[in-house]
Structure formats: structure tokens, C-alpha cells
Amino acid sequence: MNKASNYLYTGDNIHFLHRFDSESVDLIYLDPPFNSKRTYSAPIGSKAAGTSFKDMWSWDDIDEELLETLFITHPCLVDFIKSIEGIHGKPMMAYVLYMAQRIKEMRRVLKEAGSIYLHCDPTASHYLKIVMDDVFGRDNFRNEIVWCYTAPSGSVKSFPKKHDIILFYTKSDEWTFNADAVRIPYKKLNTNKGQSHFGADVSLSSKVRDEYLHRGKMPESWWPDFSPVGRLKKERTGYPTQKPLDLLTRIIKASSNEGDVVLDPFCGCATTCVASQQLNRKWIGIDIEEQAAHLLVERLSDDAGMFKDFVHRFDFPERTDLPIESPSKPELKQAMFDEQGGKCNACENEMRIVDFHIDHIIPVSKGGSDTRENYQLLCGNCNMIKGNRPMEYLRSKIAKRDNLLSQQITFGR
Ligand SMILES: C[S@@+](CC[C@H](N)C(=O)[O-])C[C@H]1O[C@@H](n2cnc3c(N)ncnc32)[C@H](O)[C@@H]1O
Ligand SMILES: [Zn+2]
Structure with missing residues (x-):
């Protein structure tokens, strides 16, 4: 995936x-x-007609095979997520876990100077912020951006809910940020000393003031300047929850440079891809809905052929940063046997090398690759119990068996 420029993946x-x-x-x-807890569908007659996606969660959405590494690398986060069941119920716990699995991988693929913007709303933003704090580190939290807008509302028992939250984190303490690329004009403010562009700074000399005016100001962390797409006839596709191009333009200009790679793993009708292309960035969009891809292709080709240079794929790319090693290579088994000290990676029983099987920790069908870091040696019994399931499942089976055995021993005494 790392050689060509733009990619759209469906899945x-x-x-x-x-x-x-x-x-x-x-x-x-x-x-x-x-x-x-809604299913979003595009209106009949719109470009996006026929597209829909569900926003309801249950344990079935959790890929248990993929839970394993999260348990090992983020035990506190897993404890926190488990506690959500008592506070907010199982569907929210399933949702946050689903997001945590993905956010963890996003951190891995992000460069050291990279940034991540997680767009959400108050339904789950407080839970997601804790996930981000744990995965990216609380010191790498940069902003909670509030995108506020107005739209009709029937709400009379509380204030109409008209804002989204965008959590901005970086991977490290040195990150790309192009302040001058996102400055906006100062607004005139009325003060009791007359009109000023800078509020309290009325004392500035006119030269300095002109310089400030020319440069523009940094937008604060609340963004009232982008209308919802419903009002933007030119870019509206009808895709449910489509975001405005200008909002993405600000994020991309601030946190990337020309030629950089921008990834949107939930790209919908590809607003991020369109904005990236317009700003000469490379892009990767992923969406699970095949319909979304059709719409994206249409939207991209509408733009005067400027999107010819992209590849649409359903299959998994190959990793190029880790050597691919065939599991049938004899030296590999011997090396792993030595590394594991001749013990099974689950039950820890010592065996002869011929009694071990090479297991993919993440199955190939889930994107697990033929790389050394995704292999382990299991004894025949553990391998059979695990099958295509997560290590967590195997460990709980082993724990139950050990428990039963110790009870039998105590009873026997
Ligand atoms: C809120 S919409 C994104 C809208 C997008 N920002 C735009 O401007 O069009 C969320 C999208 O995530 C997609 N989605 C949900 N789960 C996914 C998954 N596991 N992998 C990829 N896409 C997924 C849905 O199909 C939907 O298109
Ligand atoms: Zn074993």
C-alpha cells in the first residue's frame, strides 16, 4: 500500500x-x-440514495480474535471499558471496545510527528477521550475542538444539541502544525474606547496592528464557521452524516504538508479524500459499505477527472516494513522453539519440537500477516482449543481447567 498514491478500501x-x-x-x-442507536439512510432521489449504515452496537460487533493484544498492551483500558457496562450498559461497552481496537492500530500506523482528529459527539466523547488518553498518552492531548452550528430543533425541555466534538491528539511532543495556513480574519469588536480589531489590544501602534490584521488570527478551539452540509447545496451528496469540506480543509492544512498521507478509516462519502486531493495530499479512505465506494467514485470523477489516480481495493495490502516468512520454513520453527524455551506459549508445558504447531496470533482472515511477530508455537492440545479464536479464550479455558484440577486435588486429599 505504501508505494502508489491514493487508495480506497472497502471492508x-x-x-x-x-x-x-x-x-x-x-x-x-x-x-x-x-x-x-439509529440507522442512517440517504434520502431517495439524492446522489447517495441506497446508502445506509447502522449506528447500534452489540457484542457481535466485537472481533474477539483481535481483543487479545489489547488485553496484553492496555490492561487498564480493558478494565475501564469493562466498567462501562455497569455505568452505561453493554451496547456502549461494546462500542467503546470496538473503537479501542481500531484506535490502537491507528496509533501504530501514524508517523512520530503525526496527528489524529477523532470526530464524535457528546453521546460517547467522554468515554472515547479516556481511550485516546490511554492509547496516545494524556500528554499528547492537544485540543477538544467544538464544531458548533445551528439547525432546526424541536427541543423545548433542554437546549438544542448543536455541536460535535473533535478530539485532537498527536503521537509525540513534536508534531506538524501549520498555524499560518489556517489563520482567519480578525472580527471587529466594539469596545468603550471605540472600534478595535483586537479587543483589549487597542493600545497597539497602527503599524503592528496592520501586521496583525494582515496575518489574521488563529481560530480558537471552538469552530462556529462551518455550516452543516445540509445547507451546502454544491457539495451535498445526501450521504448521511456527510461533513463539510471546509472543516476537513482546516484540519488537513493545519496538520499536514503537501505530499503527506492522510488516512480516513471511516470515510463515508469521502469528504477527507476530496479535501486531501484538493490540497495535494495523498489519501487513503476505508469504508465498510460498498455503496459508499460507488458514491465516492462518482463524487471523485465529478471533479473534472482530477481523481484518476486512485486504486479501489477489497483485498488486504501486504506489509512492506516486516519481512514475510513462510510458516513452513524449518529454521523458523527451530528459532521459535528456542525463543519460547521449548514451552507452549499458552499452557507452558514442555514438549518435543515435533509436538508443536505454528499458530497465527491474528488469523490471516482478519488481516493477520505471515510475519514473525504474528506467529507463536502452541502444543497440539492448545492449538485445537484455540482454533480461530483469540488467545484470551484459550487462556480462560486453561485457567478453568487448572482451577478444576486444583479443586479435584484438594477434594482428593
Ligand atoms: C459518520 S459516517 C462518516 C461520514 C464521512 N465523514 C463523510 O463526510 O461522508 C461513518 C462511516 O463509517 C462507516 N463504518 C462503520 N463501521 C466501519 C468499519 N468497521 N470499517 C470501515 N467503515 C466503517 C459507515 O459505513 C459510515 O460510512
Ligand atoms: Zn499448550
């Missing part, structure tokens, strides 16, 4: 993310479903 983003090289992307914007 569950987690499997593609597994196959992207580490540190290969400069900027990630994601606008996942918000757990609003």
Missing part, C-alpha cells in the same frame, strides 16, 4: 489497518458512527 477498517506499515501515515481523521 472493515480493522483488517486493513493491520496490514498497513507502521509509521506510514501523517494525519488521521476519523468520523466513526457515534453510537446514536
